[in-house]
Amino acid sequence: MSESLFDTKYEDARLRHSKLIKEILRHDEKYHRQDAPEISDGEYDALRRELESIEKDFPDLASKNSPSQKVGAKPAKGFNKIKHAVPMLSLGNVFSEEELNEFLERVRKFLGLDDTELLEIIAEPKIDGLSCSLRYENSILVQAATRGDGAEGEDILANVKTISDIPQKLPDDVPSVLEVRGEVYMRRDDFAALNQQQTAKGKAEFANPRNAAAGSLRQLDATITASRPLYFFGYALGEVSDSFSPTQWGIREKLSAWGFTAANPAALCQNAKDIMTYYNSINEARPDLNFEIDGVVYKVNRLDYQERLGFVSRAPRWATAHKFPAEKAITILHDIDIQVGRTGVLTPVARLEPITVGGVVVSNATLHNADEIARKDVRIGDHVTIQRAGDVIPQVLGYIESKRKADSKPYVFPNNCPVCGSTAIREEGEVATRCTGGLICAAQAVERLKHFVSRLAFDIDGLGAKIVEQFWKEGLIKTPADIFTLQERDKKSLTPIRAKEGWGEQSARNLFASIEARRVIAFNRFIYALGIRQIGEATAKKLAATYGDLPTLRRSVYAAQDRHSEAYNDLINIEDIGPSVADDLIGFFTETHNLDLLDELEGALTIEPYTLPSKGDSPVAGKTVVFTGSLEQVTRSEAKAKAESLGAKVAGSVSKKTDYVIAGADAGSKLNKAKDLGVEVLTEQEWLDLIRP
Numbered sequence: 001m002s003e004s005l006f007d008t009k010y011e012d013a014r015l016r017h018s019k020l021i022k023e024i025l026r027h028d029e030k031y032h033r034q035d036a037p038e039i040s041d042g043e044y045d046a047l048r049r050e051l052e053s054i055e056k057d058f059p060d061l062a063s064k065n066s067p068s069q070k071v072g073a074k075p076a077k078g079f080n081k082i083k084h085a086v087p088m089l090s091l092g093n094v095f096s097e098e099e100l101n102e103f104l105e106r107v108r109k110f111l112g113l114d115d116t117e118l119l120e121i122i123a124e125p126k127i128d129g130l131s132c133s134l135r136y137e138n139s140i141l142v143q144a145a146t147r148g149d150g151a152e153g154e155d156i157l158a159n160v161k162t163i164s165d166i167p168q169k170l171p172d173d174v175p176s177v178l179e180v181r182g183e184v185y186m187r188r189d190d191f192a193a194l195n196q197q198q199t200a201k202g203k204a205e206f207a208n209p210r211n212a213a214a215g216s217l218r219q220l221d222a223t224i225t226a227s228r229p230l231y232f233f234g235y236a237l238g239e240v241s242d243s244f245s246p247t248q249w250g251i252r253e254k255l256s257a258w259g260f261t262a263a264n265p266a267a268l269c270q271n272a273k274d275i276m277t278y279y280n281s282i283n284e285a286r287p288d289l290n291f292e293i294d295g296v297v298y299k300v301n302r303l304d305y306q307e308r309l310g311f312v313s314r315a316p317r318w319a320t321a322h323k324f325p326a327e328k329a330i331t332i333l334h335d336i337d338i339q340v341g342r343t344g345v346l347t348p349v350a351r352l353e354p355i356t357v358g359g360v361v362v363s364n365a366t367l368h369n370a371d372e373i374a375r376k377d378v379r380i381g382d383h384v385t386i387q388r389a390g391d392v393i394p395q396v397l398g399y400i401e402s403k404r405k406a407d408s409k410p411y412v413f414p415n416n417c418p419v420c421g422s423t424a425i426r427e428e429g430e431v432a433t434r435c436t437g438g439l440i441c442a443a444q445a446v447e448r449l450k451h452f453v454s455r456l457a458f459d460i461d462g463l464g465a466k467i468v469e470q471f472w473k474e475g476l477i478k479t480p481a482d483i484f485t486l487q488e489r490d491k492k493s494l495t496p497i498r499a500k501e502g503w504g505e506q507s508a509r510n511l512f513a514s515i516e517a518r519r520v521i522a523f524n525r526f527i528y529a530l531g532i533r534q535i536g537e538a539t540a541k542k543l544a545a546t547y548g549d550l551p552t553l554r555r556s557v558y559a560a561q562d563r564h565s566e567a568y569n570d571l572i573n574i575e576d577i578g579p580s581v582a583d584d585l586i587g588f589f590t591e592t593h594n595l596d597l598l599d600e601l602e603g604a605l606t607i608e609p610y611t612l613p614s615k616g617d618s619p620v621a622g623k624t625v626v627f628t629g630s631l632e633q634v635t636r637s638e639a640k641a642k643a644e645s646l647g648a649k650v651a652g653s654v655s656k657k658t659d660y661v662i663a664g665a666d667a668g669s670k671l672n673k674a675k676d677l678g679v680e681v682l683t684e685q686e687w688l689d690l691i692r693p
C-alpha cells in the first residue's frame with residue numbers, strides 16, 4: 001500500500017471513528033439515561049461492531065475515551081419511584097378525517113347517543129414534551145412524578161420546583177387533594193439558544209426540544225434543571241378529592257384561574273366539521289407556535305360521559321390524538337439487514353444514508369416483511385422515499401425510478417435465519433417469515449430475555465437490553481430463570497460481575513437488589529413476561545383474571561390441548577382469545593422446555609394471584625356474567641365495560657361456570673341454555689340494581 005493511500009484510508013477511518021463515538025455516546029445517553037432509545041438494539045450493535053472493526057485495523061484510535069472500552073453508560077439512579085394514585089394513560093390515534101368520524105361514532109355508539117344528541121368535544125394542541133403529574137395537598141405542591149410505565153413514575157419534585165410557571169402554592173379554595181397532569185416542555189427559541197450554548201461548550205446538541213426537555217428534567221442535580229428554561233402546560237387531572245367542574249372545558253378554566261398555563265389555541269367543538277376547522281387552522285399555525293406540537297388531542301367534554309366511557313387497556317375511550325401527516329424525505333438505501341425478533345419473526349431493516357426528517361436524524365427504517373419489499377420493489381442502492389410520523393418507526397415508501405441503477409437486482413429474502421442458520425418459513429396465510437430455530441436461535445433467546453426484563457414485564461432496573469446481551473454472550477444468563485440464580489453463582493465466580501469493565505461493588509449490588517425486588521411479581525405481569533406469541537399486556541390481564549394463578553392457568557391450558565374439552569371451550573370463551581391465540585397458548589404450555597422453565601420460575605418466585613381491580617366489595621367481583629338480548633338503558637359495550645370495571649368476567653357463551661345471565665329483550669338460545677343449566681338469570685333492571693353502589 002502506498003504511503004499516501006494509507007494516509008487517506010487512515011484519515012477516513014479517523015473521521016468515521018470520531019463520528020461513531022459521538023453517535024454511540026448519544027445513543028448510550030438516550031438508552032440509559034433518558035429511556036428513549038432512537039434505534040433498535042441491533043442497530044446499536046452494528047455501530048459498536050463497526051467501531052471495533054475500525055479499531056482493529058487502526059489500534060491507535062482505540063483510546064481510553066472510546067466506548068469500546070466501556071459497557072454502556074451508567075444507568076440513571078437515584079430517582080425514587082412513585083405509584084400513581086390514578087394511572088397515567090396514553091392516547092389512541094386517528095390520522096384522518098375518516099378515522100376521526102369513526103372515533104366520534106364509537107363514542108356515540110358506546111353511550112347510546114343518537115345523531116340529534118349533542119356530543120361536545122374539546123380540541124387542544126398535543127404538546128411534544130414529557131408528561132408529568134403534580135400532586136397538591138392542602139394547596140401545597142407535595143409530589144411530582146414522571147409518567148414512567150403509567151402505573152409508577154419517578155419522583156422529580158426537586159426538578160419540577162425549578163419550573164417557573166408551576167405554582168408551588170394554590171389558592172385556598174382548591175380541593176384538598178388535587179393532581180394536575182400536563183406536559184413539561186421547552187420553547188423553540190429557548191431550545192435554539194440552549195443548543196448554541198451546548199455547541200460553544202463543545203457538548204452534543206439536543207436533537208429536538210422534547211429531548212432537550214427530557215434531558216433537562218431528568219437530572220439528578222436539580223440545579224442543572226434550574227438552569228434550563230422549562231415550562232408546563234396543564235391539561236388533565238389525576239386524583240381529586242372533590243369534583244369542581246362537570247366538563248373538561250370547566251377544568252381548563254379552573255386550572256387557568258389557579259395559575260396554570262393552558263395550551264392555546266383550544267376550541268369547544270360541536271361536530272366533526274368544527275373539529276376539522278380547528279385541526280386545519282392549527283396545522284397552518286404550527287410553524288408560528290413557540291412550542292412543538294405533534295398533533296391535537298380531542299376529549300369528550302362532559303365528565304359524566306368520560307366516566308362512563310372509561311378506558312381500554314392503556315388509553316381512554318373518551319379521548320384520542322389526531323396526529324399531523326408524516327414528514328417525508330429522499331435518501332439512499334445502502335443495505336437491507338434482517339433482524340430476528342423474540343418470536344422468530346425476520347424483519348428487514350433498511351440501512352439508509354442518514355437524513356434529517358422532521359428534526360430527527362433517520363438512518364434506519366423498517367421494510368416490514370418480504371411481501372412489502374417485493375410490492376415496493378425497493379433494491380439496495382436505490383434512492384428511496386422515507387416517512388416518519390410522530391414516534392412511529394420510520395418507513396420506506398418506495399423508490400425513485402429515474403435514479404435506479406441499470407444493474408440493480410431485486411432483493412432476495414433469505415430462506416435461513418441470519419443468526420442461527422435454521423430454515424426460515426412462512427406459514428400459510430401469514431405475512432411474517434419466521435426462524436424455526438426456537439430457543440437454539442441466539443437472537444430469539446436474547447430477545448425473549450430482553451422482553452422478560454422489560455418495563456411492562458419484570459422491569460428489572462440495571463438489567464437493560466445491552467447488559468442482557470452481554471450476560472448472554474458470556475453465558476451468565478441463558479434463560480429467564482438464570483436471572484434469579486445470578487447472585488448465588490456470582491458469589492462463587494472467579495470473574496464476578498463487580499470486577500467487570502464498567503461495573504463496581506455498588507453497581508453489582510444495585511443489580512442484585514433490583515433482581516431481588518422482583519422475586520414477588522403480579523400474575524398478569526408474569527404471563528406477559530413469558531413473551532408468548534400474540535399475548536400482549538391486555539390479553540395477559542384477561543388470562544390472569546380468568547385463571548387467577550399459575551398452577552390453574554397451566555393445568556387449564558394444558559387440558560385445552562383436547563379441542564373438544566371444556567377447558568378448550570373456556571379458553572376461547574375469554575374475550576380476545578380466538579382459536580389462533582388459543583393455539584399459541586397451547587403450543588407454549590405444552591412445550592417441554594417451557595414447562596421446565598415454568599417449574600424453575602415457580603420455584604424461584606412468588607407469583608401473586610391476580611386480584612380483580614375492583615373494590616372487592618362489589619357483589620359481582622369475580623363472577624362470570626353473560627349478556628344476551630338487547631339492553632335498553634345502556635349499550636352492550638357500556639354494560640360489559642362496567643361489569644369488567646367491577647371485577648366481573650364477561651364471557652361470550654353460557655356454561656356451568658356462568659354466575660349470571662343478563663337477559664335483555666328477545667334473548668334466545670343463551671337464555672334457554674342458562675335455564676337448562678340452572679344458571680341465575682337477571683333482567684337488565686335487576687342487574688343494574690345489583691351493581692348500584
Ligand code: IVH
Pocket residue numbers: 089090091124125126127128130131132182183235236263297316319321
Ligand atoms: S390528555 C388520559 N392532552 O400525549 C390521557 N395529553 O400520546 C390524558 N399530551 O400521555 C391525556 N398534549 O402526555 C392530553 N393536550 C393534551 C396533551 C396530551 C400532550 C400527551 C400526554 C399523553 C400523550 C399521549
